[in-house]
Amino acid sequence: MKSPLRAVAALTLLLTFGGCDLDESAPVAEVEVADPGVTQPESDEPEPADTEAVGPTPTAAALGDAATVLAALPVKGRAPMTGYDRAMFGQAWMDADRNGCDTRNDMLAAHLTEIRLESNGCVVTSGVLADSYTATVVDFVKGHGALVDIDHIVSLGNSWATGASFWSMQQRAALANDPLNLLPVDASANRQKGDGDAATWLPPSKSYRCEYVARQVTVKQKYGLWVTPPEAAAMQRILVACPGEPLAEDLAQLPTATDQRVPEPTPTRTPAPAPAPEPAPAPAPAPAPEAPAPVYFANCTAARAAGAAPVRVGDPGYGRHLDRDGDGVGCE
Template identity: 35%
Template structure:
């Protein structure tokens, strides 16, 4: 009798729990949203950065001039936020630019189940220092997105005369961007290679190639000391 009573009492309890579980989704709840398709990888332009030989030719052809209009620079002139709505390499794939950079530059990347654009974790081998840095979505500011030729440096070199659309494209061009650690990014700031170089000397060649390639791609000028510094960096390529 005791077992039978216990079994009978359990039935209404199970039905009540099932009803609560059904109500948890709220009225009118439908099936769970389907996961978004994995976006196409964004890596930038094919063949970028240029080879050392090509970079040397590009550097020789760059306009040499002192910076202008530095006092009028404003970050907002390049767009207020990351944008996917540009025709720059990697644009229009459904992910914002920062997530594209993280997916490209980090190893062991884990992305969101529902939104595969969002990088939850991974490891960065910082190109400027060689350090291995863990990335976590919850502490995202530890790894930042660096404009190799900083926006302020591009402004002084000619971007002050560009249209807003061209400046937005520059700010979101994956060829211009690298993931790096917060401290190094702040130390670099808007300095040109005559005032700052990566602490990791082995990266000097690629840094010179990237910097020169960006200046050539966008028709930006170099100052005389900047050009000499780039020649020195490219000389390390062998």
Template identity: 40%
Template sequence: MRWLLLIILLTGCSAIPLSSSAPQVDRVPTGTLDAATARTSLAALPVAAPGRMDGYVRDCADGKACVFGQPWFDTDGDGCDQRSQVLARDLTGVERKPGRCGVQAGTLDDPYTGSRVTGVSKIQIDHVVPLAEMWRSGASAWAPEQRLAAANDLRNLVAVSSKVNRSKSDKTPDEWMPPNAGYACSYGRIYVTVKAAYGLSVAPAERSALENALTACG
């Protein structure tokens, strides 16, 4: 038991099941389609093979192309960037930096894993529909302003553990789904919401995986 407690202290991730009083990990961003509407919207999305990645550069340093704009842009001009807004939305026990919007502490019940994470340094913000996938399913033809807005759309942003976010990377649902199988329905709903909102295409395998995810909604 002592080694288990040591692992928990070192990683900040709980191996103990969440208590009934803990926030639920089936939450979705405001604006997410309900299951029935998500199924209908998925059926209406254009089906196409993924486009080429030519021209895709996410890096903004040293004059790089930065095709989706500066990360975590304050799109609504309220002085609080999108990363800070998502952390404040998804974490509990949030502590702000003195006199600033930035979040310096809080606890996350990670929807992707079902584990509890403490420490903002162990948390990243996931684009549920990866930006690379947006690019190859239609965003390559958008104006820069539309790509900037899409990259910072709160409907597509979820706070998760850094480790699971790295494991997902730019994978689509046919390649990766949250390890917490109980989040499949929510994940599918978020993904379809974003694809439908921007009129993005889906590959056949991607669509099949999303259909399977939405069957978990009951």
């Protein structure tokens, strides 16, 4: 029997909405009103889940394998190469991570073995490269430019034609110095590649092609670049042979190779026997490190055309001739 304080309300709804009457023959709904003097037992039912909760931002690793990410990349035709120049990607081999060494020597130190350095601790004078492109071993010696190049996995020309032409100078410089997109390789193979994409050039070593294409896909996904129809078809053809090929590891900064960095040994001389030893000659001064040639905008018009204005001290393309008031900001 119900409490005398409980009431059953028989509600017959005779309201009309938009000219349509409710069905009066429908059963009457009984509404039970709770007695305010009686404590209601707590429900054992779990609280409903928050359906609007937002999960963590997906990372590259959570997006799937290389083939899955490739299928999600935009496919478009090539943009015109009008205005393309290496200088549009900033100074060649800047010190992107501010460790005192330029990007080229950081990459050599990270990927070569048995390296030797000049006394400044940055410039790699020799080392051994296990080349991924040709599956050969290259004995690198500084000054022999035909031995080892630092390749952009997604070439700068290809990136220009698939989206980078619309970027700022700073964005292009970030791509050009990102270790995810850089690899020391056999110079002759790199020069055969040129600005080619996967449709026009692949590494001679077939065992490296899956990893090479997966790395290109990772770079394209990271920087929002598109692929051309022939490029996408070539990438798909390679990845079919290696299902589940993972994306490349995205490095937050340049690799370090402190463990490998062995200073040049100090040369020793054995003096010839003589009645009176001659004083040892003074050691020759260490050669100055090779500084990368600076790249400046010719004028503020060029800086604005590249989307880099205003240009500040330390930015790619900054020069004192652009900073007339000497406050560190040019083309204001």
